[in-house]
Every structure is written in C-alpha cells, then in structure tokens.
Amino acid sequence: MGRPGPKTLASQFQSQGKGHILANMGLESGEVPYTTFMVRQETIEKDAKFVAAFVRAIYKAQKWVQTASDTEIAEAMQAYFPDADLATLAAVAKSYRATDSWAKDPIMTEDSFTRLQDIIDGAGELTARVALPDLVDNSFAQAVVKEVG
Known part of the structure; x- marks a missing residue:
C-alpha cells in the first residue's frame, strides 16, 4: 500500500496533536x-x-477535481492513503483547493517549468538548464483543452 504524502502526513500529525502546520510550501512557491x-x-x-x-x-x-466536493476527492484518494482517515483527506483536499494547488489543465507554463528547475537547481541536482520547448510538448494538452473545453 502507499505511504502518506507530506501534506497528508502533516495533517495527520496536526489532527493527532503531534504538530502544527506553519507554512504551505505550495502557496509560498507558486505553481x-x-x-x-x-x-x-x-x-x-x-x-x-x-x-x-x-x-x-x-x-x-x-476538471472533476475542480467541481467535486472535498469529501468526494477524499473518497477517491482513500485507497492510495490507507493510513489516513476520510476527515484528514478531506481537510487536505480543502487545503489544496484553498491554496489553488491543483493545476486546472495539463499545459505546462514557462513560469512553472522555470520554478521546477529552480527547485532542482537549489537542491544541487541540476547539471544544466533546459528550455521548455526542448523538453515539453504541450501540443496534446493544448488540443485536449480546446476539444474538451
């Protein structure tokens, strides 16, 4: 079975009185x-x-995540986080929604790609920067967004 993700684990610690969430890195970093x-x-x-x-x-x-309730999202996630209860997962979904942490479409932007490289570079794991068009083909994502709406 899967392990809890960082946000799920932090939420579990908080709900058990074992810790506090001081900052939301997703909110601080941008997309x-x-x-x-x-x-x-x-x-x-x-x-x-x-x-x-x-x-x-x-x-x-x-698109479903954008319209589903926090509880519906929690129910969909529960099989992947067997050690987390539904209330914790719903709280995580609510937090992600409140901080706009879920991408609304599959198109990768230049800004988000640069931020990703900044993080990898800051960790000392990036040997060379890559231009977005050299690594990312957004054509499928753009076509799907146009098709599905």
Missing part, C-alpha cells in the same frame, strides 16, 4: 509542476491516439 508524465518520442510517433487519450483522461480528472 510548480510537481507531477509530470513523460513519454518517448517514438511512442508519440507510433501511438499518438494513446497519448492523446491519456492526456484527455488527466484533463478530465483535473
């Missing part, structure tokens, strides 16, 4: 693409329909 999906160019060339369907599913999930 950062902390979850990304990668695919080889050869896969795009061989099976573009699959790639488009995957991106469409991600976008539909993002």
